[in-house]
Amino acid sequence: MKLTPEQAAEIAAARAQSRPTRRATVLALEEILYEPRSVLDHGFVRVIDYMGDDGAIVQAARVSYGRGTRRVSEDQGLINYLMRQRHTTPFEMCEIKYHVKLPIFVARQWIRHRTANVNEYSARYSILDNEFYIPAPEHLAAQAQTNRQGRGDVIEGAAASRVLDLLRDDAERAYAHYASLLNEDEAGPPRDPSWPGLARELARMNLSLNFYTQWYWKTDLHNLLHFLSLRADPHAQYEIRAYADTMLETVKRWVPMAYAAFLEYRLNAATISATAVRVVRRMLAGEAVDQASSGLSPREWRELMAVLGRS
Numbered sequence: 001m002k003l004t005p006e007q008a009a010e011i012a013a014a015r016a017q018s019r020p021t022r023r024a025t026v027l028a029l030e031e032i033l034y035e036p037r038s039v040l041d042h043g044f045v046r047v048i049d050y051m052g053d054d055g056a057i058v059q060a061a062r063v064s065y066g067r068g069t070r071r072v073s074e075d076q077g078l079i080n081y082l083m084r085q086r087h088t089t090p091f092e093m094c095e096i097k098y099h100v101k102l103p104i105f106v107a108r109q110w111i112r113h114r115t116a117n118v119n120e121y122s123a124r125y126s127i128l129d130n131e132f133y134i135p136a137p138e139h140l141a142a143q144a145q146t147n148r149q150g151r152g153d154v155i156e157g158a159a160a161s162r163v164l165d166l167l168r169d170d171a172e173r174a175y176a177h178y179a180s181l182l183n184e185d186e187a188g189p190p191r192d193p194s195w196p197g198l199a200r201e202l203a204r205m206n207l208s209l210n211f212y213t214q215w216y217w218k219t220d221l222h223n224l225l226h227f228l229s230l231r232a233d234p235h236a237q238y239e240i241r242a243y244a245d246t247m248l249e250t251v252k253r254w255v256p257m258a259y260a261a262f263l264e265y266r267l268n269a270a271t272i273s274a275t276a277v278r279v280v281r282r283m284l285a286g287e288a289v290d291q292a293s294s295g296l297s298p299r300e301w302r303e304l305m306a307v308l309g310r311s
């Protein structure tokens with residue numbers, strides 16, 4: 001991730017300011033406010049603003065008049081209870097706003113989460129940066145054999161070099177054509193004064209999905225945790241998971257009690273089907289159950305065994 005001197009100066013200026021307030025603030029999140037946290041090769045996530053803290057969740061749940069802290073253990077117990085029982089609205093009292101720089105193919109997965117407010121960088125109005133995502137070698141993998149929506153073994157050696165060369169060549173050529181269609185690039189003046197260049201809204205269409213875009217993304221804690229439960233999950237695609245993991249760190253700073261409850265009751269918890277519950281009961285009663293006698297499909301059986309930590 002590289003910032004221009006102007007961007008770095010803007011962040012430094014924002015971080016230099018502070019204002020007195022009666023509103024709840026969270027020191028651990030203030031420490032990283034506005035600062036970009038690097039993700040993938042050119043991306044970042046930075047917290048721009050937030051409202052509320054763990055106390056706001058407790059306060060809303062109790063509909064109390066004060067800031068809503070009794071004892072830490074009581075507050076944690078209440079937040080755990082809310083998370084466990086899926087009493088979700090108190091979590092909607094907290095809001096957060098991120099600035100994210102991400103490859104277009106990650107943005108396409110991300111935008112499916114409709115319960116957020118989004119404002120994306122306009123490539124109709126501005127010229128996209130010459131920045132595209134190239135996976136690190138350890139993330140280059142073949143198509144998974146057992147899961148059509150996933151990766152299998154890592155690709156190494158000459159095959160990996162060929163993949164990386166193709167990805168880089170395609171992106172570089174696409175950007176060179178983009179700049180010549182526009183008849184300008186990040187530097188500004190027309191390259192060929194004899195023609196006006198193609199409109200930005202059209203010139204962008206040849207760029208590949210690994211080019212970076214940017215957006216402001218604002219949501220409440222309930223919907224953020226829903227997003228993170230899907231995208232920080234080990235089954236999520238690595239590239240969006242990298243963003244989700246970075247955002248999880250910001251949640252840990254912001255609302256540590258809600259974060260702990262989320263890890264315990266959602267992210268690291270498991271939901272199993274009614275048939276799977278019957279299988280577990282039969283196992284606990286000492287019965288030898290196998291996939292054929294379980295009533296589960298082979299895939300469901302594998303998933304249940306993974307939850308139970310059995311091979």
Ligand SMILES: Cc1cc2nc3c(=O)[nH]c(=O)nc-3n(C[C@H](O)[C@H](O)[C@H](O)COP(=O)(O)OP(=O)(O)OC[C@H]3O[C@@H](n4cnc5c(N)ncnc54)[C@H](O)[C@@H]3O)c2cc1C
Nearest residue numbers: 109111112113114115116149223226227230231235236237
């Ligand atoms: C592993 C994985 C694989 C996926 N594969 C595909 C795929 O192949 N193709 C594809 O198109 N998408 C795919 N998706 C996207 C997925 O179908 C959802 O669109 C995405 O995860 C957003 O989830 P959401 O609707 O719960 O979130 P949000 O849009 O944030 O909505 C949050 C909740 O609000 C409610 N809600 C929001 N909008 C509505 C509505 N219009 N009507 C009713 N309730 C609503 C629902 O309760 C929803 O759960 C995949 C997602 C994952 C995690």
